[in-house]
Amino acid sequence: MAYTKDLERVARTMAAQKMDHTYIRHYLMESYQLDAKTIDEIFQKLGIGPRKGPDLGGPAGGKKRQSFY
Secondary structure, X not given: OOOOHHHHHHHHXXXXXXXXXXXXXXXXXXXXXXXXXXXHHHHHHHOOOOXXXXXXXXXXXXXXXXXXX
């Protein structure tokens, strides 16, 4: 493990702000000159990655949203 707890804290904070994992990856690569393997280790430890599940791209459960009017 070649990274510090500070890098974990940065990644965790960005993930908590609902930032896209690709943006977080790019930020860590550019700001801290990390390689992809190190970033993958950080993401794996923190559970950051592409979202999976039925709630992508629409309302939960695939139901149509009720109109206000």
